[in-house]
Amino acid sequence: MVDGTTLVFGHRPSGSSRALLKAAADRGIGAVQLTGPEPPADLIGCGAHLYSGLLLADALASALGITLLEAAPGWLADLPEPLRGRDIVLVPIAEAYGLRRPVFVKSPNDKRVRAGLYADGAHLPGPDAVDPETLVLVADPVSFAAEFRLHVLDGAVHAGSQYASNGSLALAPLDGHPHHGAVLGFAREVLAACAATLPSAIVVDVGLTVDAQGTERWAVVEANGAWGSGCYAADPQRALDVVLRASGTAETLSRHDLRFART
Template identity: 55%
Template sequence: MPRRTLHLPPWPTPTVTALAAAATARGMRVHTFRDRRVPEEHRRDPGAGLYAGPAFADVVAPDLGLGLLEAPEGWLPALPYELTGRRIELMPLAQARQLRVPAFMKPPNDKSFPARVYPDGSRLPGRDAVEDDVPVLVSDIVTFTAEFRLYVLDGEVVTGSRYAVRGVRDVVPLAADPRAAGVREFAARLFAPGVPALPRAVVVDVGTVDEGLGGEGWAVVEANAAWASGHYACDADRALDVVLRAARAVTAPEDVPFLRPYPSVVR
């Protein structure tokens, strides 16, 4: 079996540093790109893994020979209301620009424009900046009282972290939050039979929602690609397991529906 190599982008981040340390402790090789060119010795490497943002990954992953797993663009709006706590629609950017009510709007799987509450669709980027057919998730505005990041492998939460309280960054390991058991119980509902499927290796954000009169309910925030997600206070070694499964050269048939599309994907 080939020795595994974790490929990393040129810029350091806390997650890049943590994953590099975890990979080194396992005896893996760690390769940091100098630019977006894949050295010849790393092309089509059967032992390659990757952690990088979407724009960088789209350039280097084909030459590395990697398939990248991510949630389908329509996953979040396909969920039942009892899991989302809000109405969510997927529509082209051109349609979203016509909305004249406040809404939270974001691209499903990239950062082509900022994810935030927009007073109306006229405040979205114009067609000179972002093309009309770019998909947009449009949702009701809700208040998340606490938000949690979960690394999930084969439907099991392997590590987690709280990352925000009432929209303010507040990072602690999942086990340090009194709602940890509730987080895991709610996350299990996302992988129950009949719920729209996610990749076998994925990051899911969930949170508590303010329901008024001091009450809170659980809701999904979003799903993210493990190979591009910050780990906050998650255990880096357990997070690495999910990252390596979400970006690798060998793709199982059940992974094909979740492959990020680009030429030269290994199947």
């Protein structure tokens, strides 16, 4: 029987999806792995939970009758500067076209504009490819020596993993990591300041920046929906707790979380 205790996988196979699939099976949660972009008829409106990449998430959530939780598009830009560690603004891409300096640009909560470093605004996708009113996050470029994914539940870190080192994929458990204490300490600072601006289940990425003088500083990288984020080397059972909360029926959501429903 397909119901709210079922987890639907719309992700292409990956280490994270396989780990979460096993975690769900170990917990007695039914799992359905989709082989195409549309769920079978018996899944329509079932209210199951979802773990999916962005390309399929909206269509699948609509078909399944569930709500996905995510941070507001401007969440990162609205953080206090000591937490974001660089200048970041949320603007229509038309405004970014006039920039004449290197910038890091990405779409918040979708992939309409490829995330990356652009030499200047003239190198961004033009109005023939993107609606000029499309909102983008524009940030000063920074270098991260190490980056960590934190699965957050009810305003506290529930699971964590390193996922990158000097810009390259480098998976390592947070438990026992040399930066374990520093990561959790910075995370507590971030969540103390802004837990009310996040849903109860979310992924927050943080990293250790290094400037040209070699000065190190912790900063928030971004926040993403747990329903579409890799768990990397984190405890998959604890990551699964966050994924399940981040994708369910509107009737199961708290009044707080309803504010963060993906539209």
